Amino acid sequence: MRLSDQIVSLTLEHLELVLVAIAVASTLAIPGAILLTRRAGLRGAMVGFANIVQTVPSLALFGFLLPIPFIGGIGKHTAIIALCLYAILPILRNTLVGLLGVDAAVRESAVAMGMTPNQILRQVELPLAAPSILAGVRIATVTTIGTATIAAAIGAGGLGVFIFQGIASVNSVMILAGAIPAALMAVLADEGLEWIERRCSPF
Amino acid sequence: MIPAASAVLEIRNLSCRIGGRQILRDINLTVAAGETVVLLGRSGCGKTTLLKCVNRLVESTDGEILFQGRLLAEWDPFRMRRSMGYVIQDAGLFPHWTVAANAGLVPKLENWEPEALQKRVEFLLHAVGLPPADFAGRYPRQLSGGQKQRVGIARALAADPPLLLMDEPFAAVDPITRFELQKHFLSLRATMQKAALFVTHDVREALMLATRIVLLKDGAIDVVASPDRFRAAATEEARAFLASLDGIQ
Secondary structure, eight states: OOHHHHHHHHHHHHHHHHHHHHHHHHHHHHHHHHHHOOHHHHHHHHHHHHHHHHHHHHHHHHHHTTTSSTTOOOHHHHEEEHHHHHHHOOOHHHHHHHHHHOOOHHHHHHHHHOOOHHHHIIIHHHHHHHHHHHHHHHHHHHHHHHHHHGGGGTOSSSSSSHHHHHHTOOOHHHHHHHHHHHHHHHHHHHHHHHHHHHHHHOO | OOOOOTEEEEEEEEEHHHHHHHEEEEEEEEEETTTTEEEEEOHHHHHHHHHHHHHHSSSOOEEEEETTTTEGGSSHHHHHTTTEEEEEETTOTTTOHHHHHTTTTTHHHOOHHHHHHHHHHHHHHHHOOOHHHHTTOOOOGOOOHHHHHHHHHHHTTTOOOOEEEEEETTSOOOOOHHHHHHHHHHHHHHOOOEEEEEEEEEEHHHHHHOOOEEEEOOOOOOOEHHHHHTTOSSSHHHHHHHHHHHHTT
């Protein structure tokens, strides 16, 4: 296979890892944060847990997951679970910040005007929190693109394959063939999601 | 006890305790259509809590409240709140909605037809002195404090509720704007005949707007009087409030 074809196929694989991980992390973290705004007691514990996960070095986390039955093993799903765990914190935290940051006077008048909790969530809290939530997704996406290069270490593929091969054979061109597309992907994701963020801003 | 035919709101033996602290003690009060009952008192006297008991933003611990002759507990809380206009100090407008959308919130929740809703909003914006051609499409951040308060009043009046609850609605604007809003409130009251429960710590505002002043002290009613009689009230708390007027002459 030519190098250029290989770059394309590994980039697509990389993108797949990131997209699946971010999609799963978002579907867990956004509703999770909504629940946590209603349960102040659980909030500290959950954010603390997500914080702790974030401090585990990524290579170590991939390693820890390997021997766990059903979750672990060589391949994509282990990598996706690990990437997901990392992506949850920024999304969870930003969603919480956005929802809790809604002006108390706005919330009080929403209740006093006779809106149901569901109407308040959909028509007031989520639209006002949208920029913050999307910023969380953007931060998570950009860091996941970087972290996903390490997934190659457990056989998940992606652009990390080039980087690990390049390191093993002391081949800078090979390392760059993995690093440059990954960096480009991160920049594009950052710009694109920032554009969406601006479009979704309620102001 | 049979409620008077015109009583929109009747509060009987109401007490409220929050976190072991007695906030309100044995409050009895009726508000009839066309009446503005002003709850006057120092900060922390329980006047805002009393107001919030009426639309169940705060749950009272003892006693009962009747709204339009029905116990609050018998009302669906969402319907009940949509039947009470609510105006607060910071207006609490939705920053991501236009003036028209903010003013039309309650009719929208009640699923009014779009044409009826739009007509109502235009009528109300005129009524509060904000020509819709100029203001309907603006966002709250494009309004002055006084204009926001006017939208807040339009929103409270939108579904034509029999009762208005107002929590220091004019406290955060400059004195000239406040005086304009107060005069406007009086002219709206003359045409609309609402019952209003109005919280303030400003004795001048109480004397200007009230048909009846209820002075609260430490969570209990100290004086109930018309503004004229209130000027002659003899309790220590009433004298303290009236003395604050004398400094000006």
